[in-house]
Amino acid sequence: MIIGAGEIGYDLASVLSKEKHDVSVLDREKDCLNRVSDTLDVLTVEGNATSVKDLAKAGVSECDILISVTSIDEVNMVAGMIGKRLGAKMVIARIRSNEFSDPNAPLTPSDLGIDVMIHPELSAAHEIVQLLKRSAASDVINLAEDRMQLVGIRLERNSPLIGKTLIDYASSHQDITFRVVAIGRRGLTLIPKGSVRLQAFDQIFVLAKTEDIPKVIETTGKKETELNRVMIAGGSAIGSMIARLLSNDESKNWSIKLIEPDYEVAEELAIELKNAMVLNGNPTDPDLLATEGITDMDAFIAVTEDEESNIISCLMAKHLEVKKTVALVSKPDFIPLAQTIGLDAVINKKVAASNEIHRFVRKGRVISVTELRGIKAEVIELQASPKAKVIDKPLQKLKLPDGCVIGGVLCNGSVEIATGSTVIKANDRVMVFCLPEAIDKITKLFQ
Structure with missing residues (x-):
């Protein structure tokens, strides 16, 4: 049972119903439920997530997994507590407050009957920080306790790999052990065989030991460059988390500028983030970006609530020769488009949440599941x-x-x-x- 038919709830219901799970979705908004029932093969229930009567009527006592992903933390907590008491075997809840993830918190998720707590914004922020550390990659996924990495790399026209088969590629670099495991090509996804020839603008996904990844990136004709100066557009949940993660990174001294349109939010962040410069202004204003030295930046990250603005401001940054641009995008249709129009990487917090939840939904001996962005x-x-x-x-x-x-x-x-x-x-x-x-x-x- 999924509580909350918003973006994340809809996305999860879509994925899980395709995998032949019996899914029911509960929400109090009729319009949201209509969208779900019109497009997905799932049961919809109109009701209040914090009502014992409504949850019992929806059959929460019989569900194997209850996933509460409304936009309000408190609703998710209460729904999780009631669900557990009524007999749900496992409870997963979206909780964005850092107070509950703190090891010294007086109340832990298990005290509330929650088995798994997910934080999509934090997952997305971690993903963006990973991308800043691997400048040439459009995707970075850590596997096998961080000993292996999967990187997505877009092959430019001048890449030495164009026209080579995967067998040629492997035999000309026998000093490195790696494997090309997927290729995104003009909207199609290939799980490749050795005879496949690489083409310009292919998005290749390569698996190698973490220490070999820089050498793998070099073979594609790209260079790993050191990124230090970062501009963040938007001090929302994700923007402020990225600034915090970079400020607390002891391995490197990052130079961070964060632009936030809301004066009060900007003021709070300026007090909290000692190692970052916080500016109050419109992050899509070309004059402001130019005044604040966007041309001197190594990376530009757009994570405002307006995804069209994120894409446009990243394209502007790319035009001004910023080395790496990352945009927060939630519409699935924009994701494959983003790289074809010249963005380096896109992040989707819905996918980050789905990946986290998926791991617990899969039966059997599954340790983790990660969806690759832009390809199926x-x-x-x-x-x-x-x-x-x-x-x-x-x-x-x-x-x-x-x-x-x-x-x-x-x-x-x-x-x-x-x-x-x-x-x-x-x-x-x-x-x-x-x-x-x-x-x-x-x-x-x-x-």
Whole structure:
């Protein structure tokens, strides 16, 4: 059961219903429920999330997982508490207040009957900070306890890889172990075979050990440059979190400018953020950006509530030769478009929330699930059970479902990028890349 038919609730209902879960969505707004029932195969219930009677009537006592993702923390907490008392087996709640995630908090989520607390804005902020640390990548995903990274890289016209097959690519760089696990090409998603030829503007997703990623990026003709000076447009939840994360980063001395249109919010942030310069003004005003030295910036991050403004201000920054631009975008249709019009990376907090929740919804031995932005593929970290069909055979002898590729294996603390001779053992953790329709088939092979 999903409580809250807003953007995140709708997105989750859409994903989970496609995976054949029985989903019901509860909300008090008729218009939101109509949108859900008109487009998705789910049950909708009109009711109040904090009413025992309404939750009981909606059947919360029979649900395996209750996911409360309304825009109000207190509603999510109360709905979670009632749901747990009425018999929901697992409760996931969206809570944005930092007071509950603090280790010394007097009240913990478990005191409220909440099993998993998610914070989409914080997840998105962490993702953006990762992107700033890997300047040439459009996506960075940490896997296998941060020992492997998956990076998305867009191939420019002058890339030395254009026209090469993946076999040519691997054989000309035998000193690095890596694997191309997915390619985004003109709106299509390819889970590639060795004979696939790379083309200009392909978005390639490469898996390698974290320490080898800089070398992998070099092979594509891009250079990792040090980013230091960062301008953030919008002091909303995500903007202020990025500024906090960068200010507290002891490994590097970041120079941060944050522009916030609301005077009171800007004043509060100026008092709180000692290591950042906070300005009050319109972050899409070209004159203000020019006055504040946007041309001297290494990175420009637009995270205002207005996604069209985010895209336009990032394009303006790109035109002024800022090395890296990141825009916060929530409409799914904008995501594949963003890179074709010249943005370096886009972040979607709905996807960040879905990825967090997904991990707990999947049955079996799933450790994590991450959706790749802009292409229709997912990264799943699976653990092989002692009875799994994939163990004790070389990968080249396994019959994997179409649309799947095994990228890497974590065994007894050591990581290995998968090749044809790799053998999976019981309890190994395996990174699998697949199209959504192949997820259930591959998950069964590991059970």
